[in-house]
Amino acid sequence: MTSPPTVRTPRAVRTPPVVRTALRICPLCEATCGLEVGLSDADGVVRIRGDRRDVWSAGYLCPKGPALKQLHEDPDRLRAPVVRRGGRLVEVGWDEAFTEAGRRLGAVVAADGREALGVYVGNPNVHNLGGQLYLKPVLKGLGIPIEKDFSTFEFLGNMGTVSLPLTAALAEEREFLRPGDRVGLLGIGSGLNCMMLGVEW
Numbered sequence: 001m002t003s004p005p006t007v008r009t010p011r012a013v014r015t016p017p018v019v020r021t022a023l024r025i026c027p028l029c030e031a032t033c034g035l036e037v038g039l040s041d042a043d044g045v046v047r048i049r050g051d052r053r054d055v056w057s058a059g060y061l062c063p064k065g066p067a068l069k070q071l072h073e074d075p076d077r078l079r080a081p082v083v084r085r086g087g088r089l090v091e092v093g094w095d096e097a098f099t100e101a102g103r104r105l106g107a108v109v110a111a112d113g114r115e116a117l118g119v120y121v122g123n124p125n126v127h128n129l130g131g132q133l134y135l136k137p138v139l140k141g142l143g144i145p146i147e148k149d150f151s152t153f154e155f156l157g158n159m160g161t162v163s164l165p166l167t168a169a170l171a172e173e174r175e176f177l178r179p180g181d182r183v184g185l186l187g188i189g190s191g192l193n194c195m196m197l198g199v200e201w
């Protein structure tokens with residue numbers, strides 16, 4: 001007779017005590033909710049909750065706010081720039097990453113002219129001071145006119161990927177998109193997920 005399988009009870013995970021609270025703003029979207037980040041004595045994130053004293057969000061958070069802890073601790077999170085070498089993504093320093101980006105963009109411009117470059121401007125540039133400040137100089141440096149970004153955020157609001165068909169229809173109606181144009185459709189959810197599709201219009 002075989003003995004019954006041993007049932008193991010899961011070991012309780014000990015949550016370290018919160019010794020310090022850091023007040024931060026959620027960087028994921030333009031709602032800019034106030035965060036209360038509870039930290040352990042080793043500066044690990046113990047929990048994240050809404051800051052009730054935040055004058056704007058008054059304690060509200062969508063599910064992505066508290067999930068910043070998991071995002072922060074995700075072993076697959078990129079902590080340094082990566083470039084593809086021989087089919088593999090390899091971590092490099094920022095200087096090398098910028099040099100590589102310049103080399104590859106330069107090759108695109110040399111082959112097809114500046115018209116071959118496009119730009120997508122979305123979260124978090126619309127609510128990030130650094131993004132607002134440096135966007136124009138970066139575009140100017142690349143020789144990309146800001147009009148190349150056909151943004152509907154101002155009047156459709158943050159509708160995410162569902163705005164793509166509406167935006168494309170408007171762009172065609174206003175002759176921003178013409179038959180034969182090569183278009184990049186990007187759906188980016190606060191940097192947590194994204195989907196991209198290149199089409200010839």
Ligand code: SF4
Pocket residue numbers: 026027028029030031032033060061062063064065066190
């Ligand atoms: S992602 Fe959620 S928690 Fe963060 S700012 Fe936007 S609505 Fe607030």
